[in-house]
Amino acid sequence: MEIDLRKLFQGEDGFDRNSNGVIERQYELDLSGVELGGAKPFCAPVRVRARLRGFAGSVELFARVEYTMSMPCDRCAEPVTREYTKEFSHTLVRESREDTGEFITVPDERLDLDALVLEDLLMDMPGQYLCREDCKGLCPSCGKNWNEGPCKCGAPQVDPRLEVLRQLL
Ligand SMILES: [Zn+2]
Ligand SMILES: [Zn+2]
Structure with a gap:
């Protein structure tokens, strides 16, 4: 989903003085085609709730993402399906003030929320x-x-956790 942030950055008549307004979106995101280590983990639609609040020169994004992930276990390869709820927040700016990674630059004042959600989920794996x-x-x-x-x-049965330790030592 692409979100037009112009209203939030510029403000419009009718919004209060401290904020340039709020945009809220709730939708289902299809990530079933995303491949990760040979598996396609996002078997069910990803539920996204996003709230964007505009300020002078920046937009605060808060997103709550609920999703189901199905991946083979790293040790025994049995499929494991789990549900997750993650919360993310970002500060969106038109020009990057500093290159800290804290700010997300949206030079054309449009946000590709799907891409950002996917990036956040993968970062959090x-x-x-x-x-x-x-x-x-x-x-x-x-x-x-x-x-x-x-x-x-x-074959001698080794506790995989001890095996990791052994390799470190
Ligand atoms: Zn296992
Ligand atoms: Zn054996």
Whole structure:
């Protein structure tokens, strides 16, 4: 969804003195085509609620995003589906005052909210996606899912968390 911010930046008659007005949007965003590590995690429509408030020279954006993500577990590859609610806020400006990443520049006073929401969701992704904290993973030798019990191939079963530690040491 593209949002025209001109009214918020410029203000119009009828708005109070402290604010140039408010725009609110509520919609469903289809991210089902987005690919992440070979998977398409956003299986259900992403629900977006956004509120934009204009001030002299800037617009404050607050967004609440509800979404379902389905990803294979990093250790055992079982599909995991979870629901999330995330909140984001940004300051939108026409020209960047400083290059801190805190401000988002919208030189043509139009905001591509879909792109921003997607960027925020991807930035907020966990580094590791696990079906459960203590997932035992798959046997590297026979491929048996160790969460379902030990395998018979005789490979030593290593706690993946200890394995990470061992590699660090
Ligand atoms: Zn797992
Ligand atoms: Zn095995």
